[in-house]
Amino acid sequence: MGYCKTLAVGLFAMLLLAPAVLATDPDPLQDFCVADLDGKAVSVNGHTCKPMSEAGDDFLFSSKLAKAGNTSTPNGLAVTELDVAEWPGTNTLGVSMNRVDFAPGGTNPPHIHPRATEIGIVMKGELLVGILGSLDSGNKLYSRVVRAGETFLIPRGLMHFQFNVGKTEASMVVSFNSQNPGIVFVPLTLFGSNPPIPTPVLTKALRVEAGVVELLKSKFALGF
Numbered sequence: 001m002g003y004c005k006t007l008a009v010g011l012f013a014m015l016l017l018a019p020a021v022l023a024t025d026p027d028p029l030q031d032f033c034v035a036d037l038d039g040k041a042v043s044v045n046g047h048t049c050k051p052m053s054e055a056g057d058d059f060l061f062s063s064k065l066a067k068a069g070n071t072s073t074p075n076g077l078a079v080t081e082l083d084v085a086e087w088p089g090t091n092t093l094g095v096s097m098n099r100v101d102f103a104p105g106g107t108n109p110p111h112i113h114p115r116a117t118e119i120g121i122v123m124k125g126e127l128l129v130g131i132l133g134s135l136d137s138g139n140k141l142y143s144r145v146v147r148a149g150e151t152f153l154i155p156r157g158l159m160h161f162q163f164n165v166g167k168t169e170a171s172m173v174v175s176f177n178s179q180n181p182g183i184v185f186v187p188l189t190l191f192g193s194n195p196p197i198p199t200p201v202l203t204k205a206l207r208v209e210a211g212v213v214e215l216l217k218s219k220f221a222l223g224f
C-alpha cells in the first residue's frame with residue numbers, strides 16, 4: 001500500500017475512533033449487563049454479562065452506602081466502594097459511587113483516578129478539598145473548604161485530596177463516570193510499591209538523603 005493511501009486510511013480510522021476517544025467507558029449495547037464477577041472463561045474490556053434470566057432484579061439497587069464506615073484507620077478514613085466489583089449492575093454503564101467517612105483530622109491522601117472524572121457532595125461536616133493542576137496550570141493547587149450540601153468536581157486524572165478540617169466526623173458521596181475508576185494513592189505508590197522503587201531513584205527525585213527515603217518506605221511497608 002502506498003504511503004498516501006496508508007495515511008488516508010489512518011486518518012479515516014482516527015475520525016471513526018474520535019467519539020470513542022472522547023468518551024470514558026464504552027457505551028453499552030444492551031439494556032443491562034450484570035457483571036458475572038466469576039466469569040473467567042472470556043476476557044473482555046469489562047466483565048462478561050450474566051444471562052438476563054439469571055440477573056434477578058436487585059442489581060439496580062444497593063444499600064451498601066447507607067452505613068458509615070469505621071474511621072479507626074491510620075488515615076482516619078473509611079472508603080466504602082461501590083464500583084463494578086461491589087455493584088455488578090454498573091457493568092458497561094460507565095458510572096459508580098463511593099461513600100467516604102472521615103474522623104476529625106482524617107485525610108483521603110493525595111490520589112488519582114486514572115479512568116474517571118469525579119463529582120462529589122459533602123453530606124456532613126467540612127472538608128478541605130484540594131485539586132492539583134498539571135504543569136500546564138503552573139502546578140496550581142485549587143482548594144476550598146466544602147461544607148454539607150456543597151459539591152466539588154475533580155477532572156479525570158488530576159491529583160486531589162480531602163481533609164476533615166471540622167471538629168466532628170465528616171462524610172461525602174462521590175460519583176465517577178466509570179464503572180471502575182481505579183485509584184493511585186501517591187504516598188503508597190511512591191513508598192510502598194511492590195517491589196519497592198530503588199532508593200537512589202527516590203533520593204534523586206525527592207532531593208533528600210537515603211535515610212529520609214528509607215524512613216518513608218518503612219511507614220508504608222505494611223501497605224495502606
Ligand SMILES: *[C@@H]1O[C@H](CO)[C@@H](O)[C@H](O)[C@H]1NC(C)=O
Pocket residue numbers: 070071072
Ligand atoms: C473500628 O475499628 C477498630 C480498629 O480496627 C476496632 O477496634 C473497632 O472495634 C471498630 N469499631 C466498630 C464499631 O466496628
